[in-house]
Amino acid sequence: MRRFITILSAGVFLAAPLQAFAAPWLGPGDARARHSIQKLSDRGHLDASTTTWPINWADVEQGLDESSDSSVATQRAYLRFEREQQAETGFRGELKLGGANDPAFLRGFHDLSREEGQLTATLQWQGEAWAAGISPSVVADPGDGKEFRLDGSYVAATAGNWVLGVGAIDRWWGPGWQSSMILSSNARPIPAVWIDRKTSLAPESGFLSWIGPWKLNVFLGQLEEERTIPDAKILGMRVSFVPVERLEIGLSRIIIFGGEGRAESFSTVWDALIGKDNIEVDEGETREDDASNQIATIDARYGFPMGEQTMGLYAQMMGEDEAGYLPSRKSWLFGVDWTTRVLSSDQQWFVEFTNTLAEDLIGDPRPNYAYDHFNYTTGYQYYGRAVGSTFDADAEALSLGLFNFLPDGSNLTATITYANLNKDGGNRVSPPDDEVFYNVPDGAQKVAIANLGYGNKVLGGWLDLNLQLTDKEIQLLGGEKDRWSLSASWKYRF
16 A cells, blocks of 8 residues: 555656646635635536535636626635635745634634644745645644644646645535535645546536536545554545536545554455445454445535525535445435625625434434444544544534625624534544544533634734634543633735
C-alpha cells in the first residue's frame, strides 16, 4: 500500500504536461461562496454538483456568465472576486492568525477555529498545467499534541478532465449545512492522494445521458499513529449526478482498513468493496476476516426558484452495514434551506435535523453502532474529532441557522441547536493517547447551543469573530468544555 501511494503521488507530477489549465478548487468553510453557488444552481444558472466540496473552479465558471437575472447579481460578483483571488495563474499568499479561549464543540460548514492558538502562512502557485501550495502552521496548546502542521498543503495536476492530487485538504460530502453524515470538515484534513473529475460534464453516450452532469471523487488517506490500530488507511469514494435539472443525488462510501498488524493488500480492498468482509459479530468479539470498517450514504437535494429567491429540500441516509447491496442499520439527516433578501442584504436560512443513532427512526435502535467497529475501536475519529457528524454517534439534533450577507461585504451568522448527545450513555470509542483531546460526548446529555458570528474587513484583511454558548457544560472524553467559546481569526491575502 505504501508503494501504491508513492507511485500515485509521482503520477501527479508526471501528469502535469497533459493539460493546459489546472484549476484549483473552492474549499469548504466559506458560507457566502456556498450560498452563491447554491443560489445560482437553484435558479438554473449552474448545472453541476454543489454538494461535493471542494468544488473545482472549472465547474463554477459556467454560472458566472452574464444574464438578465438580477436576483443573482451579488452572488456572481462575489464568486468573480474570489476567482480573481484564488484561480489566477502565478503566486499568491495568505497569512492567518486565529485563536479561542476554548475551541468550540459544534462545527458546521462555516469555518471555526479548532485550536486555542494557530498561526498559518500559505504560499500557493498556479501554472498552466499544475498547482501547488505549502501551508505550514504553528499551534499553541494543541488539542492533539501536534504543534507543527502542514494542513492545507497540496500538489495537483490535470490529465484530460481529471485532477490528480496529493496533500491534506478539507472535504465536505453532502447537502447539510450543520453536518455531514459521512465526511465533513469537523476534523483536521487527512493526508491523502486523490483523483477527482474536473468538470461535471454529462455522458456523451445516449444510453447514459439520463445521468446528466456527474462528478467522481476518490481519495486514499493515512490516519494518525495515535490509534488502537496505528496508521490505519481510509478510502473514500463519492459519485454525484444531476439526472433532472436542480436535482442532485450523491452516493458515498468510506472504508477504514489496514494499519499496524492488519492486512492492507489490494485483495483486502477488493473484499471490502464487494462486501465480502462484512460480517456481524457480538459485542466485544474481534474477527480477522472482517478486515475493514465501512459506512455508506445516499443523499439528495432538490432546489427550485421562488420568485427571485430559492428553496431546497435535502436528505442524507447513512448505513453502517450492507444488506442486498444497499446500506442498512440506517441513520438520517433531513433539511430545508431557503434564501431571502431584506434591507439590501442577502440571507441564507436552514433548518436541519440529524439522528446518528442507528435504526432509531425506522426499526429498533442500535446504540454504540454508528461510526463504531469492534476492531477499529478508536472509532470514526481523526485526532480526536469526528470525521463525519460533529455530533458524533447516537445523537439527535435540530438546528436553525441564518447567514446574513450585508452589501458592504460583511456578514452576520446565528445558529441555535438543541442536541441530545450520546442518547444511551454508552461509549465504544477507545482514546489510546492522553495527548489527544477527544471531542466525543461522555455519557447521555441534552444541551442547547447558540452560535453568533461576525465577519468584516479589518486592517486590509478579513476578521471573523465567533461566540458559542451552551446552557450547560458538555462532558467529553477529553474533558469538560466551557459554557462559552470566543474565537477570532484574521486573514490577510497578498
